[in-house]
Amino acid sequence: MKHSLLCLYAALFSLTLCGCSDDTEMDILDVSVPDGYALSAGTSTIFLNSSKAFDTPADWVSGAFATRFNRGDRLYDDVRTGSNSYGGGLGPVYAGYSCGSCHRNAGRTKPTLWSEGGSGSTGFSSMLVYITRKNGAFFQDYGRVLHDQAIYGVQPEGKLSVTYTYETFSFPDGDTYELCAPSYAITEWYADSIKPEDLFCSVRIPLRHVGLGQMMSLDPHEIEQLAARSNYPEYGISGRCNYISERGVTSLGLSGNKAQHADLTVELGFSSDMGVTNSRYPEEICEGQLQMSQGSMMGLAYDRLDVSTGDMEDVDLYMQSLGVPARRNIDDPKVMQGEENFYRAKCHLCHTPTLHTRPRGSVLLNNTQLSWLGSQTIHPYSDFLLHDMGSEIMGVGLNDNYVSGLARGNEWRTTPLWGVGLQEKVNGHTYFLHDGRARNFVEAIMWHGGEGEASKNIFKNMSRDDRDALIAFLNSL
Ligand code: HEC
Ligand code: HEC
Structure with missing residues (x-):
């Protein structure tokens, strides 16, 4: 064949x-x-x-x-800074400092879940943590994604922590395998603590490109x-298909772990993951957060776009x-x-x-x-x-x-x-599945239910x- x-x-x-x-x-x-x-x-x-x-x-x-x-590749990997000059615009709160920080080698940067029990105190986690209220609404002071990093002088929105429950199972032939069920919590909220009873939190490790x-x-x-x-x-x-309706157009969802995007999310990646504003998402992600109006933020201007449409198209072309x-x-x-x-x-x-x-x-x-x-x-x-x-x-x-x-x-x-x-x-x-809970192929397969x-x-x-x-x-x- x-x-x-x-x-x-x-x-x-x-x-x-x-x-x-x-x-x-x-x-x-x-x-x-x-x-x-x-x-x-x-x-x-x-x-x-x-x-x-x-x-x-x-x-x-x-x-x-x-x-x-090559331009797109550079824009994808260059470490963004918090400054206002070209290549800047990072933050003030963010989850990653370049696309490549999370998608190292256009892949799946090793998450800190297992080594540091979550975001970790040092370094950088490479994950996206989606947060909502139990009724599905976003938290006004936080937005869609928890930004567990921040530029100098600013507080991250919070930190992710994970604990695993371990259980051993047997194959019919007597071999065993172990599964680890994660339980997530968020600590060090920058402002009002959200009660765990009112929080849904979905952790994603990056996808391979x-x-x-x-x-x-x-x-x-x-x-x-x-x-x-x-x-x-x-x-x-x-x-079944996921469909996305945006600006009056309905398209088939293809990218993301829930096929929740119709495109390669370049504009969203710059904005939501890094705080880098652009023509599709001109607002800072932390717009309205209390610390935006505080002293440490006053020196930074937030009225211009941090990355041009031409730059973003080259990143799209690169991928x-x-x-x-x-x-x-x-x-x-x-x-x-x-x-x-x-x-x-x-x-x-x-x-x-x-x-x-x-x-x-x-x-x-x-x-x-x-x-x-x-x-x-x-x-x-x-x-x-x-x-x-x-x-x-x-x-x-x-x-x-x-x-x-x-x-x-x-x-x-x-x-x-x-x-x-x-x-x-x-x-x-070899961490697999949307949140990296599987440590190898066997565990990834054995988590398949439904x-x-x-x-x-x-x-x-x-x-x-x-x-x-x-x-x-x-x-x-
Ligand atoms: C903080 C880490 C982080 C940063 C920074 C980041 N990503 Fe991602 N990326 C992810 C995660 C996690 C997912 C999976 C998201 C999901 O399913 O909800 C993802 C998914 C994607 C996908 C979907 C891939 C697929 O196979 O469906 C694309 C495309 C992508 N990212 C491009 C980018 C680009 C372009 C940038 C920079 C502008 C970027 N990402 C920055 C973590 C990151
Ligand atoms: C009913 C549809 C379905 C079937 C059948 C199925 N899979 Fe999957 N598979 C999925 C989905 C959906 C995911 C993503 C789950 C997640 O990330 O939580 C997945 C994820 C995976 C992953 C993890 C990939 C990664 O990069 O994280 C592997 C490996 C995998 N499947 C292998 C298999 C193998 C081998 C079989 C057959 C024994 C199989 N699957 C059968 C739907 C299926």
Whole structure:
């Protein structure tokens, strides 16, 4: 089967090359796939097995696009300062000091949850902590995200702390595994303490930046058809779409752990995560906070935008033009056995192996088209749909009680698994799931409940050898 797939890729490649009349649009690409690798995103696939695997441009990035890519890359990684000059605008309260501070190497910066029990007293946590009242309303003095960092002279809004409850479970064959259920609290509120009884708090570790351009080029109809068709009552699986309505336009939600965003959230990232104002979010995130009018803040002017739309478009372009790492070790017998087991356990009913991008590719903030991303066969291992993941396991399951658009507390977007096997190499840790509670692949799978329950149980009932093979397959993605 793998052989015929490769032939199909080869055929697609030659079609693309023949159909390419405009050389400035499509550079001639090396079509040969090295032994043991498999394409994951057509012309954007890169054959890298290193810490740079998420943070390298696709081969088609050249000329003026390369200049803009490199600018976007710099803007993404440059440490923002609190000053008012170019590259400044950080804070006064913030969660990260650059996009790359949380998405190191375009990946998932190691969270401080496990090493420091939450935000930690020193250093920086790399997480986003969403806070609401139990009735869903935002806290007037805090906003949507808890900003646990602040520039000099300003108090952070509060600090996250986590405690874990540990429980050991057994596989039918006698092997054991442990799950850790997190319990979150917020301490050191800068102003009025919020009573724990009135607080919902959802913790997110960053998402890997693998295949973002491909995700933005998906054909919404293909995803909607999956939602309409992906009813597998025998396995209790039925995904649904999230939709976002903004300024009178309704679009399909694709990005974020609850598919709560229709785009790559560049403007929101600058504003909400870093306090860097821009044309879409011109207000400081702490607007209205008492400390804004206090002495220490008086020297700073807040009446101009900290980052331009052109800069943000280059950041958008940078993320969308990143290469997607190829699958590795595909001829390893253990990996091949694991791939079969992935299908046997029905993982593929949510982690959809193959999707397609629409004919013309994606469109950036200022309407620049990235046509290279169009008409590609891609392997994201996600249906980009919401699934009820249950609330039962250890009395909580994956439910965070946090509503995002149409997504309820127990609903999560299927995480795309492309690149998941490289996370350890890129970011030096194997924490998985939206809040990093899983310390390895086995724990990530064993937290699947709700619609994932039947699939999880097939994995659970496999022999140790078959479970190990499935993990070897995940490591090849
Ligand atoms: C404080 C840490 C932090 C900072 C700073 C940050 N992010 Fe993120 N990012 C996250 C987290 C956490 C998520 C997951 C959010 C969720 O699901 O609610 C995320 C999600 C994303 C996603 C969605 C990816 C996907 O696969 O769906 C994109 C795109 C993104 N961030 C881009 C950016 C950009 C661009 C910047 C800088 C302007 C930025 N981020 C700054 C933590 C951060
Ligand atoms: C019902 C749909 C569904 C099925 C079936 C399913 N998953 Fe998932 N998977 C999800 C969702 C949704 C998430 C995100 C959950 C979260 O972050 O809280 C996820 C997350 C994961 C993650 C963590 C990824 C990361 O980077 O954090 C792994 C690994 C994973 N699944 C593997 C599997 C495997 C292996 C199987 C089959 C045994 C499987 N899944 C079956 C929906 C599913």
